[in-house]
Amino acid sequence: MTAMLNVKDLRAYYGQVQALHGLSFSLNEGSLTTLLGANGAGKTTTLRAICNMVRSTGAIEFDGQPLLGRSTENIVRLGIAHVPQGRGTFTSLTVEENLQLGAITRRDGAAIVSDIERMYEHFPVLKQRHTQQAGTLSGGEQQMLAVARALMLRPRLMLLDEPSFGLAPLVVRDLFKILGKINREDKVTILVVEQNAQLALELADQAYLIETGRIVMAGAAKDIANNEDVRKSYLGY
Amino acid sequence: MELFINQIVSGISTGAIYACIGLAIVMIYQAIDHLNFAQGEMATFSTFISWQLMQWGMPYWWAFVITIAFSFVGGIALERVLFRPLAKAPILTNVAGFIALFSIINSCSGLIWDFTIKQFPTPFGDAPFLGSQLISTHQAGMIGVTVLMLIGLYLFFTYTRIGLAMRAAAALPESARLVGINTSWMIALGWGMAAGIGSIAGILIAPVVFLEPNMMLGVLVYGFAAAVLGGLTSPLGAVVGGFLVGIVENLCGTYIPGAGNELKLPIALALIVCVLIVKPAGLLGRPIIKRV
Amino acid sequence: MSAAEEVVTEGQAVEAVPKRAMTLGTGTSLAVLVLLLAVPLFAKNFVVFQMTMLLIYGVAVLALNILTGGSGQFSLGQSAFYAIGAYCAAILIEQYNVNYALTIPIAGVLCFAVGFLFGQPALRLSGIYLALATFALAVAMPQLLKLNFLEPWTGGVQGQVVDKPDAPFGLPIGQDTWLYYFTLVITVAIYILSVNLLRSRSGRAMMSIRDNEIAASAMGVNVALYKTLAFGVSAGITGVAGALGAIAVQFVAPDSYTYALAIQLFLGMVVGGVGWLPGSFIGAAFIIFVPNIAESVSKGLSGAVFGVLLFLVIFLVPHGARQIAIASQQLAARFKR
Numbered sequence: 001m002t003a004m005l006n007v008k009d010l011r012a013y014y015g016q017v018q019a020l021h022g023l024s025f026s027l028n029e030g031s032l033t034t035l036l037g038a039n040g041a042g043k044t045t046t047l048r049a050i051c052n053m054v055r056s057t058g059a060i061e062f063d064g065q066p067l068l069g070r071s072t073e074n075i076v077r078l079g080i081a082h083v084p085q086g087r088g089t090f091t092s093l094t095v096e097e098n099l100q101l102g103a104i105t106r107r108d109g110a111a112i113v114s115d116i117e118r119m120y121e122h123f124p125v126l127k128q129r130h131t132q133q134a135g136t137l138s139g140g141e142q143q144m145l146a147v148a149r150a151l152m153l154r155p156r157l158m159l160l161d162e163p164s165f166g167l168a169p170l171v172v173r174d175l176f177k178i179l180g181k182i183n184r185e186d187k188v189t190i191l192v193v194e195q196n197a198q199l200a201l202e203l204a205d206q207a208y209l210i211e212t213g214r215i216v217m218a219g220a221a222k223d224i225a226n227n228e229d230v231r232k233s234y235l236g237y
Numbered sequence: 238m239e240l241f242i243n244q245i246v247s248g249i250s251t252g253a254i255y256a257c258i259g260l261a262i263v264m265i266y267q268a269i270d271h272l273n274f275a276q277g278e279m280a281t282f283s284t285f286i287s288w289q290l291m292q293w294g295m296p297y298w299w300a301f302v303i304t305i306a307f308s309f310v311g312g313i314a315l316e317r318v319l320f321r322p323l324a325k326a327p328i329l330t331n332v333a334g335f336i337a338l339f340s341i342i343n344s345c346s347g348l349i350w351d352f353t354i355k356q357f358p359t360p361f362g363d364a365p366f367l368g369s370q371l372i373s374t375h376q377a378g379m380i381g382v383t384v385l386m387l388i389g390l391y392l393f394f395t396y397t398r399i400g401l402a403m404r405a406a407a408a409l410p411e412s413a414r415l416v417g418i419n420t421s422w423m424i425a426l427g428w429g430m431a432a433g434i435g436s437i438a439g440i441l442i443a444p445v446v447f448l449e450p451n452m453m454l455g456v457l458v459y460g461f462a463a464a465v466l467g468g469l470t471s472p473l474g475a476v477v478g479g480f481l482v483g484i485v486e487n488l489c490g491t492y493i494p495g496a497g498n499e500l501k502l503p504i505a506l507a508l509i510v511c512v513l514i515v516k517p518a519g520l521l522g523r524p525i526i527k528r529v
Numbered sequence: 530m531s532a533a534e535e536v537v538t539e540g541q542a543v544e545a546v547p548k549r550a551m552t553l554g555t556g557t558s559l560a561v562l563v564l565l566l567a568v569p570l571f572a573k574n575f576v577v578f579q580m581t582m583l584l585i586y587g588v589a590v591l592a593l594n595i596l597t598g599g600s601g602q603f604s605l606g607q608s609a610f611y612a613i614g615a616y617c618a619a620i621l622i623e624q625y626n627v628n629y630a631l632t633i634p635i636a637g638v639l640c641f642a643v644g645f646l647f648g649q650p651a652l653r654l655s656g657i658y659l660a661l662a663t664f665a666l667a668v669a670m671p672q673l674l675k676l677n678f679l680e681p682w683t684g685g686v687q688g689q690v691v692d693k694p695d696a697p698f699g700l701p702i703g704q705d706t707w708l709y710y711f712t713l714v715i716t717v718a719i720y721i722l723s724v725n726l727l728r729s730r731s732g733r734a735m736m737s738i739r740d741n742e743i744a745a746s747a748m749g750v751n752v753a754l755y756k757t758l759a760f761g762v763s764a765g766i767t768g769v770a771g772a773l774g775a776i777a778v779q780f781v782a783p784d785s786y787t788y789a790l791a792i793q794l795f796l797g798m799v800v801g802g803v804g805w806l807p808g809s810f811i812g813a814a815f816i817i818f819v820p821n822i823a824e825s826v827s828k829g830l831s832g833a834v835f836g837v838l839l840f841l842v843i844f845l846v847p848h849g850a851r852q853i854a855i856a857s858q859q860l861a862a863r864f865k866r
Contacts, residue, residue: 053411071414073417073420076415076416077417084412084415088409088411090408093401104416105416105417105418149416271657272657272660319840323847326843327803329597329795329798330799330843330847333795333799333839333843334840336792336795336839337837337840339836340832340833340836341833341837343832344830344831344832344835347829458664461661461664462665502672503665503669503672503673506669510665513654513662517658
C-alpha cells in the first residue's frame, strides 16, 4: 500500500512556543486514521501544519509532492480538504452557496451540479434548508454542511478536526457512519482528529496517539483500543 | 411644502455623488477591513486621465471605458506593490500608508495638470429633467448610473463565481483559503473594483464641482459618512446612506437658522455620529457581535 | 441585506508595548535632557523657535500616544483639542489680560473637561468608527471657530494676534530663548507625569483595556471610567500644547487647526512608534522637518516626496522609531560582550 501522506520530523511553532516536537507518521491511501490525544496535545496543530496554517519545519509529502512552503490554498488545490475546528462555515452565506464554495476551484460545471445533488442525498437535511443562511442551522447540521463542503472538492485526503465537538451522541453516530461510507465507497482517505476516543477507534482502521507534541503510540485501531493504558486514560475503563 | 420637496430632490441628486463614493469605500472595506483615505484622490486622478484623453480628441464614452479599465488595473497594481507587503503590519501602519498614498497622488495630479479649475463635459446635458425645475438631466443621469452600478454589483456578487469567492474571502479569509481561494488576490480585486467605481464617481461629479486636484476632499468625508451611515458591510446601505446624507445636508442648510453654508458639514457629521452611537452597524449593516 | 449577525473575534487593535520598553533608560534620558538644555547656546533664534515647536508637537503626539498606545482608542481629532487650548490661551491673554503662564494650566483643565465629555459618546464606538467620529470632530472644528456669533472672542476668520511674553525678572535672554526653556520645563514635567501615569495602577488598567477590553471588564476594571479618563488626559495635554503653540506662533486662526493637523499628529505617533513615549518627539521632528526637506527637493512635488519618504519609513521600520531604538539597544548589547 502506498503512503499517500508522509510526515517526517514535523515541528510547529506558535510564536516562540513550540507545539510539535518532531512528529513523524504516514497515511496509506484509502485508510481511515484517527489522531487521538488530550486537550492541547497538538492534534489540531498537526492538521494545521499539514495545510501550512502554522509555522513549521520538517518534511510533509503528499503523493510525493512536498507541502511545506506551499500556500494553504495551493495545498487545498492538490486535493486535501480540511474541515477545521469550529467547522468554519460561511454563516452569512446560504447552504447552497457554501457547497458551491467547496467546488470553487473546479471547472466542471455540470459535475458540480450533480455533486451537490449527491450531497443532498448523503445529507437530506441540507436539501431541506438549502436556501437558508448557514448560520441558522443547528450545530449538527452545520457539521454535516462542513463535511459536505469538503467533499465538494472531490478530495483525495480529508482532514477533520474534532467533528464530534458540541454534538449530541446520536448525531455523532450518524456523522461517523457517513464518514465510514465516504471512506469505503468514494475512496477518500480520511484523517480525523478526535477527543471522543471510543467512537473514533470504532470508526478508524489506524490510530495514532499524541501527547505534548509527540506521537507516543501507533498501530491498528483495534489494538490501540484494547491497550490497557489507553483504556484507562482515554476510554475511562 | 414645495420648498421641502425641492430640497429633498436636490438632496437626492447631490446624494448620488456621495452614494457613488460610498460604494467604492464599502468595496474596499469589505476586502480589507480598512477605510482607504486615498480613494478620493485615486478617483480624481482617474477623472484627470479621462479629461486628458478627451483633450486629445477621444470621444466621451471611449474615454469613459478606457479610464475605468485603467483605474481597475491601477488599483490592483497599487495594492500588489504598496499594500500587500503591509498585510501583516499593524492597522495604524496601513492607515499611514493610505495617507502617504493620498499625499503622493494629490501632489502628482497638481503637478501634471496644475491647479486651475477645468470644465468637464457631461453626456447627459444640462437641461431641466422631464421639463421640471427640480433636477437637471445630468443629475438624473448621475442617479441613474449609480443605480445601474448598484444593480451590476448585486448581480456580480450574487451570481458569479468570482463574486462568491470575493464574498467568502471577505467573510472568513481562513475558511476561504481552505476551499482553495487565493484570498490575497481577492483583496487586489477589491481594490481594482473600488478604483473603477471611484473613477465612475469622479467622472460623474466633475461636471458639477469642476475638475481640480482637491475636487474630492469634501466629497470623501461625505462618502465616508454615507458608507458608515448605511453600514460598512452593505453596498445598498452605502447608496441609501449617500442619498440620506445629501438630503440631510440640504435640509440643514435650508431649515436650521444661522446654519448657512458653514455649518452644513459639522451638522451633517454630528448627525452621523449620533446614528453611530445609537446603531453602530449603520442602518443596513449587520449588527456586529464581539466575541472573546 | 441579511438577518444573520456578524460575529467578530476582536483581535488587538493596537499592539502592546512591553512596559519596560516604554521609555528610554535613565542614562539616555539625562543625556538627551542635557542636549536639549544646551540648544539655545549654539543655535540661532529661528532654530530655537523650531525646537520649541518640536517640543510642543512632541507633547501633542505624546498625548495621542497615551490615548492610542495606552488605552487603545484611535483618535484622528486631536487638532480640535489643540485648537481649543490655543484659543483659550489667546482669548485669556488678549482679552482678559491673564498672565501667559497661567493660561497653560487653564487650557489643560478646560481641554481635559471637553475630552472627558467627548469620551462619553466615544465609549460606544471603537476602531475605525471611533477614528471616523474623531475625524469628524477635527473637520468640524475650524467651521465652529468661524461661527459668526463667536466672533467677538475668536476674531472670526482672520483670527487673533497674541503677544509674545518677555523673559521674567528682567533676565537678559531673548523672547525665543525664554519661551524655549519655559516650554522645555513644561514638556519635561508632562513627560515624567505621563511615564508615571502609564506605570501606575491606572496605567495598567488602561493598558488592560487596550489589550482585551472584554477580559479587562470581566476582571473588574471600570472600563468606562478609564476610557473617558484617557480621553480627558490626552485632550488636556493636547490643550496645553495648543496653548503653548498659540504663544509661540503669536497667532491663532481657524484654518491653522484643520484636520490636516490631526493627520500630522497621527503620523507623528506612527513614525515615532505607537505607545513609545520618547518616540513622540522623533515623530514630531518628522512632521516638522520632513515637509521642509520635501519642499527643498522639489517645490511642486513636495506632497509626493513627503509621501514617498513616509512610505520608506513604513516599509523599513513599520514599528517606528521604537524599532530602531530596540535594534540599537541589541547592537550595543552585542558590543558589550
